[in-house]
Amino acid sequence: MFEKELIERIQQLNSHVTQLRNLLKEEQVSKRDEKPRRSFDHTKYARRHVFLHVVISIDLRSNLCEGLGIFIPEGHQPKSSSSDLKDEIRYPYLLNKVLPPGIRAVAWAPVHDKLSSRFDCKHRTYHYYFPKADLNIDTMKVASQSLIGEHDFRNLCKMDVGNGVVQFTRRIIDIQIEAIDEDTTSSYAMYRLKLVGQAFLWVRCIVAVLFLVGQGKEEPTIVQELLDVGRNPRKPQYGMASELPLNLFTCSYPEEDCKWIYDTESLRFVISDYQKLWTESNVKATMIGEMLNCLEQLPVESKMENQIKGLLMGAERKTYIPLLKRPTCESLEERIEHFAKRKRIEVVDDTETT
Structure with missing residues (x-):
């Protein structure tokens, strides 16, 4: 009986191998029939330097022959003599069809070819969302x-001296911690930290320290202590807050340099897309919320308010060590000397380098 089963099993495997070989042959034939893709020749088209409302400056193909940010390659013969923006390519509309679901272009703006969406930004507004806990x-x-x-x-911050960043002076214009939910008594109430500043900011480090203050582990004066680099030239070792709730919400530019152009159809697509995303996320949150409501009615030793635990990076210490008593990282000067000796960096005094 065993021999008969073994023979049947071998026959099944042989049949399976034959099927796989046939599939491979079909795939190879289909690949041979595919036409080779031609590389896109940008020299045949006019180009335009634009800002996209996703903090990007980029050169894109243009339908127009003149206008702000238009560049005509040498020898190029424009097919159109139009300079009317109504005849321009609908950049957000086309890009949103191919961008990943989490990235959407809301608007575009023709700008001077020397402008940078990063270096010419007046100020950035960051949002960081968290529960009250x-x-x-x-x-x-x-x-x-x-x-x-x-x-x-x-x-x-996270000192990236290895890439030549040696300047960490930044200016924060405003910072607010605002309640999003009306009922602020619940530990599930959501809050938003809104931070407006110039240049790149290490929001996750800032939030991590503010969480320690909110938990009562540090006094509010710890922020002043950490900003006093004369008294505290070395950063204490601590983990950053999670990147999940961080949102670079808006970037502002001078109105005379950047006038946003919106596409109604594209906006409707973006709104619809994010409504679907909101529905999926909110349904999950509601389901988990109802489960928690039931679970929290059960007998437990004490009330649990660990909602921000998932936003704190690194292992939790059994005995808390105050920040100023912790081991420290190397000082900025020591790190510069270290990398300079290894000739791994070219020191750049640039407040915008990230």
Whole structure:
């Protein structure tokens, strides 16, 4: 009986191998029949330097022969003499059809070819979302106000000296911690940290320290201490907050340099797309919320408010060590000397380098 089963099994495997070989042959034939893709020749088209409302400056193909940001390659013969923006390519409409679901172009703007969406940005607005949990929001607000103004953020950043970044002075214009939900008594109430600043900011480091203040592990004055690089030239070792709730919400440019152009059909597509995303996320949140409502009615030793635990990086210490008593990283000067000796960096004094 065993021999008969073995023979049947071998026959089945042989049949399966034959099927796989046939599939491979079909795939090879289809590949041979495919026409080779031609590389796109940009020299045959006019180009336009534009900003996209996703913090991008890019050169794209243009239908027009003249206008702000238009560049005509040498020897190119325009097919159209139009300079009317109504005849221009619908950039957001086309791009949104091929961009990943989490990235959408809302608008575009023709700009001078020397303008950069990064270096010519007047200010950036960051949002960081988090639940109230067991946080003392009032003490977080007090601590956050010390960040306003121009400071050296070397103790509130990830020092990327290896890439030549040696300047960590930034200016924060405003910072607010605002309730999103009306009921702020619940530990599930959502809050938003809104931070407006010039240049790139290390929001995740800032939030990590504010969370420690909100948990009562640090005094609000810790922010001032960390900004005082004379007294504290070395960054204490601590983990950043999660990147999940961080959103570079808006970037602002001078009105005379950047006038956004919106496409109604494209906007409707984006809104519809994000409504679907909102539905999926909110349904999941509601389902989990109802499960928690039931679970929290069961007998537990004490009330649990661990909602921000998932936003804190690194292992939680059993015994908390205050930031200023922790081991520290190398000072900025030591790191510069280290990389300069290895000739791994060309020092760049650039407040915009990230």
